[in-house]
Amino acid sequence: MVSVRSTTDWLYRYVVFPVGQMLIFIIGAGLVVSVLAYLLAFLFPEPRPNIILVDQINRQLPGMLIAGVSLGFVYAMIALGYTLVYGVLKFINFAHSEIFMFGSVIGFEVMRRLDDTGYMQGWNPILLVAFIVLWAMLLSGLLAVLIERIAYRPLRGAPRLVPLISAIGVSLFLTDAVRAFQAITRNEFNLTYPTIDLPWLKNPIPLAFGETTVNVRVTSIIIIVAAVLMLVAMNYFVNGTKLGKGIRAVSQDMSTASLMGINVNYMISLTFFVGGSFGGAAGALFGMNVGTVTPFVGFIPGIKAFTAAVLGGIGNVTGALLGGLALGMIESFLNGILVYFPALGQRYTDVFAFSVLILILIFRPSGLLGERVDEKV
Amino acid sequence: MTTLLELENVHTYYGHIHALKGVSLKVNQGEIVTLVGSNGAGKSTSLRTISGIVRARSGRIIFEGRDISTMRPHDVSALGIGHVPEGRRIFPLLTVRENIEIGAWNVTSRADISDRMEQMFVLFPRLKERLAQKGGTLSGGEQQMLAIARALMSAPRVLLLDEPSMGLAPVLVEGIFDIIQRINSEGTTVLLVEQNALMALEVAHRGYVLQTGSIALSDSAKALMNNEMVRKVYLGEN
Numbered sequence: 001m002v003s004v005r006s007t008t009d010w011l012y013r014y015v016v017f018p019v020g021q022m023l024i025f026i027i028g029a030g031l032v033v034s035v036l037a038y039l040l041a042f043l044f045p046e047p048r049p050n051i052i053l054v055d056q057i058n059r060q061l062p063g064m065l066i067a068g069v070s071l072g073f074v075y076a077m078i079a080l081g082y083t084l085v086y087g088v089l090k091f092i093n094f095a096h097s098e099i100f101m102f103g104s105v106i107g108f109e110v111m112r113r114l115d116d117t118g119y120m121q122g123w124n125p126i127l128l129v130a131f132i133v134l135w136a137m138l139l140s141g142l143l144a145v146l147i148e149r150i151a152y153r154p155l156r157g158a159p160r161l162v163p164l165i166s167a168i169g170v171s172l173f174l175t176d177a178v179r180a181f182q183a184i185t186r187n188e189f190n191l192t193y194p195t196i197d198l199p200w201l202k203n204p205i206p207l208a209f210g211e212t213t214v215n216v217r218v219t220s221i222i223i224i225v226a227a228v229l230m231l232v233a234m235n236y237f238v239n240g241t242k243l244g245k246g247i248r249a250v251s252q253d254m255s256t257a258s259l260m261g262i263n264v265n266y267m268i269s270l271t272f273f274v275g276g277s278f279g280g281a282a283g284a285l286f287g288m289n290v291g292t293v294t295p296f297v298g299f300i301p302g303i304k305a306f307t308a309a310v311l312g313g314i315g316n317v318t319g320a321l322l323g324g325l326a327l328g329m330i331e332s333f334l335n336g337i338l339v340y341f342p343a344l345g346q347r348y349t350d351v352f353a354f355s356v357l358i359l360i361l362i363f364r365p366s367g368l369l370g371e372r373v374d375e376k377v
Numbered sequence: 378m379t380t381l382l383e384l385e386n387v388h389t390y391y392g393h394i395h396a397l398k399g400v401s402l403k404v405n406q407g408e409i410v411t412l413v414g415s416n417g418a419g420k421s422t423s424l425r426t427i428s429g430i431v432r433a434r435s436g437r438i439i440f441e442g443r444d445i446s447t448m449r450p451h452d453v454s455a456l457g458i459g460h461v462p463e464g465r466r467i468f469p470l471l472t473v474r475e476n477i478e479i480g481a482w483n484v485t486s487r488a489d490i491s492d493r494m495e496q497m498f499v500l501f502p503r504l505k506e507r508l509a510q511k512g513g514t515l516s517g518g519e520q521q522m523l524a525i526a527r528a529l530m531s532a533p534r535v536l537l538l539d540e541p542s543m544g545l546a547p548v549l550v551e552g553i554f555d556i557i558q559r560i561n562s563e564g565t566t567v568l569l570v571e572q573n574a575l576m577a578l579e580v581a582h583r584g585y586v587l588q589t590g591s592i593a594l595s596d597s598a599k600a601l602m603n604n605e606m607v608r609k610v611y612l613g614e615n
Binding site: 246253261 | 428429430449450451454455460462466468469470471475478479480482483527528531
């Protein structure tokens, strides 16, 4: 009977709990943002002549929620990279946005090469997405490890500002290196993903919500499913494996961890690999979703994911998830609603997203989940 | 008696500060050796240099016939040197069980790990009650027990103990020193750093007195306790 009990225990800890947590975060963020949206509609019933804001929100609500969730998962996956590295090295890896960009470019390269062989159209699309994402993960993870080895490790004992500046340098270098590479090899750097000629993938799925119908893009669903699978795997890795325990030990006390026989440099490389591979996966999924990427595509999602990580509490893995989902939801609603305000418009979405960062830094710098257990000395 | 661990004229620096000025000492198999001395004399630095947390600039550190002075901490630990750092340094957000398991990082046999864990519960029954609790929520005495248990999980040949009495109530201190003697009688060699010189000399076989980075005295623990200078300076007698 022991094995049955431990199996259910295992399932609870590594499947039910994390998935339940995601659901709670999604529902919670959705509720809060919906309430705010209706409050806005109450304050500004008719932002434009003949536009009743409440009606618009009613019509768009399901669509905004689904878009918010998929955007939120992309942010959460990138935010994990920031938060894991911060947890271990207490420094913000500003080159992480370029890891994301690199993942999206790798996704393009792999898909283009597959397409050139002519066999891609025959692939099972799920297998295809998995194949592309795995390549992006592997190469982005290795790139992140390489960056740490070259640009951060020699600066380990330096004042905090020094590796930060190094990170910004790496970020600029990577952007331009990819741009130069694409310019030389393809004579352009707007990289358009090949499309798959599959009707069920191209055509959105109409979902009926009462009187309104929402067209859900299949890629959104792929992103959500892939992100949920990966986040569950990540939770298991961090909390359920020996290596995850080692990473947590290193992040709490590096020198004591080394006294326990843990090779700290190896753990740091591993952390960069895991964080980098999640950023790369997010990049590839993002690329497949938007269709066209450039070497400059990483900056804004990177900064937003950083915002998400700070919102949730930097260094906290659950916080990255919550922050990502909350920010994705906020953005998706702003995208849907701001168009009706003539003085603002959709372009102001980023302004509001970054206002969140500033407000969090002022009023709750430790983030939503940033409280830690007190350490007795 | 075979020498297990030996420092030969070790010099260590923190930046420009010359912390160890040619420390030489010996720890024989099966002994409890104590390093006493006042604040800043270099007691902790000696242990940290042995473990490789700080690198000796010159001199040799020989463990079981091998020079380990240039090794990194995790390699030193893997050779069989356990280190209970000053201030206990429990991983505050790991559970007590995880803290203990971390101590067995390089132990591959699951059977060994669970056997040793059982031994730790015999030595420290309190820890068994606290297994699911986060390390940071333990009391100071419990944390000290956990730190010792964690270091013992790798079954070290020699245990370096840095100020195990620090910040503990006198009753608890006595308990900890009993445990140290018990660990030693079960075969683990101990190098003990203490500010509480009296307690340390009572349990130790031999002792060294460190003064501003070099060894001022070395003798058997009994002789040191009767030494006039030691009595005046470290045991607080007039």
